[in-house]
Amino acid sequence: MTSLNLKTNIKGLNGKITIPGDKSISHRSVMFGSIAHGETKVTNFLPGEDCLSTISCFRKLGVTIDETDNQLRIIGKGFDGLTEPTEVLDVGNSGTTIRLLMGILAGRPFFSSLVGDESIGKRPMTRVTNPLTEMGARIDGRKNGSFTPISLRGGGLQPINYRLPVASAQVKSAIILAGLQAEGQSTIIEPEETRDHTERMIRRFGGEIHKDNQKIIVKGGQKLTGTTIQVPGDISSAAFFLVAGAIIPESEIVLKDVGLNPTRTGIIDVMKKMGANLEIIQNDKESFEPSGELIIKTSKLKGTVIEGDLIPKLIDEIPIIALLATQAEGTTIIKDAEELKVKETNRIDTVVHELKELGAKIEATEDGMIIYGKSDLSGGTVSSHGDHRIGMMLAIAALLCQNEAKLENHEAISVSYPNFFEHLNSLIK
Numbered sequence: 001m002t003s004l005n006l007k008t009n010i011k012g013l014n015g016k017i018t019i020p021g022d023k024s025i026s027h028r029s030v031m032f033g034s035i036a037h038g039e040t041k042v043t044n045f046l047p048g049e050d051c052l053s054t055i056s057c058f059r060k061l062g063v064t065i066d067e068t069d070n071q072l073r074i075i076g077k078g079f080d081g082l083t084e085p086t087e088v089l090d091v092g093n094s095g096t097t098i099r100l101l102m103g104i105l106a107g108r109p110f111f112s113s114l115v116g117d118e119s120i121g122k123r124p125m126t127r128v129t130n131p132l133t134e135m136g137a138r139i140d141g142r143k144n145g146s147f148t149p150i151s152l153r154g155g156g157l158q159p160i161n162y163r164l165p166v167a168s169a170q171v172k173s174a175i176i177l178a179g180l181q182a183e184g185q186s187t188i189i190e191p192e193e194t195r196d197h198t199e200r201m202i203r204r205f206g207g208e209i210h211k212d213n214q215k216i217i218v219k220g221g222q223k224l225t226g227t228t229i230q231v232p233g234d235i236s237s238a239a240f241f242l243v244a245g246a247i248i249p250e251s252e253i254v255l256k257d258v259g260l261n262p263t264r265t266g267i268i269d270v271m272k273k274m275g276a277n278l279e280i281i282q283n284d285k286e287s288f289e290p291s292g293e294l295i296i297k298t299s300k301l302k303g304t305v306i307e308g309d310l311i312p313k314l315i316d317e318i319p320i321i322a323l324l325a326t327q328a329e330g331t332t333i334i335k336d337a338e339e340l341k342v343k344e345t346n347r348i349d350t351v352v353h354e355l356k357e358l359g360a361k362i363e364a365t366e367d368g369m370i371i372y373g374k375s376d377l378s379g380g381t382v383s384s385h386g387d388h389r390i391g392m393m394l395a396i397a398a399l400l401c402q403n404e405a406k407l408e409n410h411e412a413i414s415v416s417y418p419n420f421f422e423h424l425n426s427l428i429k
Contacts, residue, residue, distance in 0.1 A: 004410040006398035008379060012250035013399075013427040017241060019233030021046035021070065022259045023416050024169075024197050025289060027096045029229040030054045031177075032201045033074030034063040034082070035104060038226035040205075042072040044257075045231055048416045053092035057101060060085040061112075076226055079181055084110035088149070091116040093386075093415050096170055099128050100198075102152065103174030106137035107181025109155030114148060119386055121148050127166060128174045135160050135178055135186075159184035159220060166339060167312045169194040172216070176202070176209070182220035190214040192309045195263040197289070204229070204288045232259035232291035237417050239267045239317045240392045241427075245296030246276045247327040248399055253427060255294040257283070262290075266314030270321060274301045274328055303330030303373055311336050319351045319393040325371035326360045327400070334368035350390055354382045358397055358405065379403030388415040395424065 026046040031054065033040030045051065047070055055065050055072075062083035064075040082104070089112060091097040098114055102125075105112050121142075129145040135157045141150035159182045164171055172188055176198055179186035193214060202209045205224035210217040238258045245253035260268075260282065271278055277297040282290065303325060306314075314321065318337060325332035340347040352364040357380045361372035379401040384391030391413045398405035413420050 002410070003381065003406045003408045006395055006405045006407050007425070007428060008398050008401040008403065008405050010248055010399040010428055012429060013244055013248050014252055014429055015427045016254040016256060017423050017426070018256045019238045019258050020048070020417060020419070021231035022234040023048060023050060023236065024096065024195060025229070025231045025259070026051045027054050027094070027100065028197055028201045029231060030058055030065065030072065030074065031100060031104065032205050032224065033072070033226060034058045034061070034076050035079050036076040036205050036224035036226045037078045038076060040074040040076060040226040040229065042074070042229045042231060043070070045070050045072050046234065046416070048414060048418055049092055050094035050097065050415050053090065053094045054097045057089045057091065057097060060087060060089055074226070078223065079104075079107060082108055085112050088113045088115050091120060093117050093119055095120065095123055098125075098148070098150070099170040099174050100177060102128050102132060102150065103177030105152045106132040106135065106139075106154045106178045107157050111151070111153050114150045114152070116148050125150060127168065127171050131160060131162050131175050132178055134162070135182060137178070157182040157220070159186040161187045163189040164191060167192040167194050168339070169198070169312075173198040176216065176218050179218040180207070180220060180222055185217060185219050188216045188218075190216070192312050193263060194312045195261065197261065200288050230287065232287070232289050233257045234416070235259050235261075235264050235267065236316045238294060239320050240396050241423070242267065242271060242278070242294065242296050243320045243324045244396045244399065246271065246278075246299040246301065247324060249298055252295070252297045255296070257291050258294050260290045260292050263313055266310050267317040267321065269310065270304065270306055270314060271324070273304050274324070275299060276301065301328035303328045303332040303371070305333045307335045311339075315339055316389060319347055319389050320396065322351050322355060322362065322369060322371055323393050323397050326355065326362065326373055326375040326377070328373040330373060332371045332373065334371075335365065337368040338366070347387070347390070350385050350387065351393070354390065354394055355397065357382050358401060377401045379405045381406045381408065383408040384410060384412045386412045388412045388417065392417065392420055395421070
């Protein structure tokens with residue numbers, strides 16, 4: 001296993017960064033472009049490994065996708081234009097790819113098989129396969145469809161009225177994509193609001209979807225039409241630099257064209273609550289996804305409690321929020337975050353273990369963690385455990401370390417942010 005010497009004991013991060021395209025929106029632009037009729041053009045696509053897995057799968061389903069300099073040209077022929085794959089669909093490390101793709105394949109009258117890497121093999125699939133089976137898809141897999149490899153034979157879907165057992169945008173989106181192919185109207189009820197990129201995409205491609213608080217209604221048999229998609233910067237990637245700017249002395253960082261979808265801005269809410277010196281300049285131009293410029297400066301932070309309906313709005317940012325909390329005065333409590341246990345790693349245990357290795361005062365709970373600030377970080381050898389967000393969090397943490405810090409399995413970061421270290425190094429003067 002290779003290890004990377006991280007930059008440590010940094011005083012001052014200064015400069016401007018254009019954050020790479022949003023991962024969630026990049027995935028969905030490929031999927032909706034593939035099931036729409038006609039040409040879709042995508043700009044600022046994220047060429048991370050996860051999103052490239054999505055492209056690979058849809059090419060195997062017969063879709064023409066041309067890729068040049070973070071721009072895509074997709075020739076869609078509708079749901080009926082997808083063809084039975086002659087080989088297994090490999091989603092790599094991407095939970096979004098496998099879960100949303102199952103929703104699409106559930107309505108297709110052909111056979112397909114899905115597999116992923118070792119991490120995907122441990123992630124629960126019944127939360128998706130159960131409702132899709134209820135709609136009429138025939139699905140099998142390891143441990144009765146609980147884990148990959150998964151096989152599907154779809155078609156002839158019936159609508160569903162379904163209350164999600166967990167707040168999950170991936171599960172919701174899979175059912176919506178199946179519902180678009182069902183014979184009638186489906187209703188999905190969320191326990192808490194989750195990111196709404198799928199709903200916005202449907203409208204962008206000329207479809208209809210209705211939302212009433214946590215109730216979502218989608219009709220089957222809709223025809224979607226190709227369009228243009230400008231992918232904003234990923235706020236989940238921006239979060240690492242927002243935290244870096246707040247906790248590293250003498251820092252000021254400008255992050256350009258960051259997506260500001262209100263179902264994703266929990267990180268901003270928490271940072272403001274903790275006293276961060278953060279300015280937001282909203283873009284005036286109309287778009288199906290809001291965006292803007294973020295300016296973060298070194299901040300005097302205080303501990304807080306993070307819980308309830310805020311959690312789905314920042315679930316991917318909790319690792320970096322945990323680091324932020326180590327530099328705040330007082331105690332920070334994160335709860336209602338059980339979903340972290342079924343991400344690329346068990347992010348509760350992994351975050352706590354790795355930050356402890358660096359000297360943080362932090363402990364795990366059943367549904368989150370307790371962080372005691374303010375901690376001096378020393379240094380040491382830490383690991384991403386193959387989780388891109390853990391890897392980036394540890395690279396930011398190292399900036400505060402007084403001694404040498406090494407990161408094992410740093411390659412995992414390329415899943416969502418291939419030029420992360422290039423951007424980080426550009427801020428160190």
